[in-house]
Amino acid sequence: MEDSLQGGSQQKQPNPQLPAMLLASASPVPQLDWASLLLPRAPGSLHDVGATASQQQAVAGASGGCSSSTAGDADGETGAGEKGGGTRGKKKKKATWPRFAFQTRSENDILDDGYRWRKYGQKAVKNSAYPRSYYRCSHHTCNVKKQVQRLARDTSIVVTTYEGVHNHPCEKLMEALSPILKQLQLLSQLQCSTNQLI
């Protein structure tokens, strides 16, 4: 997975409007509020990211900001009938899923967001020296996808675009939270018994 190219990132879309978003510039591993990012978008705090293929690409700041698009039809799951070629003559609807993108300053293309991703494709992008990688959530019932691309203009910046919403808990998050949850359970039980005694 080496990326290397050059050029401006998105060529086709005349949107020089890549907002000056916040970058998690300080650390190589961006500190993101994944929990809020991956939860159902709160109305009002979003931007439309990808209404149409030709205008998607909104970006949100890494620390908190996120843009998403709840554009359009609920096509059900990403997987539902999404096929590529041959037998794949099926659909290729424009992406109309909730989608949000953000830029992070990182040396790693892959951000550890706690989910497991399986790479299903990589494409060279025109006018960009860096290929775009396509990932899908490994969870069987989850059809969330994400695209990862390095900005040619600033190779230290990685643009990650999520499409869809996970329908399962984040493995690592749950792993990290389980001790705390256990403690909470114990505490609540304790409190219950204490109350009963009173």
Next chain:
DNA sequence: CGGTTTTGACCTGCGC
């Protein structure tokens, strides 16, 4: 051996 990555081919959407 099962899951993931790589990579070429194929399909679709969009602009001209």
Next chain:
DNA sequence: GCGCAGGTCAAAACCG
């Protein structure tokens, strides 16, 4: 209608 570029599939290779 045609060509280009992007997105996905699927077989083979790779890895733990």
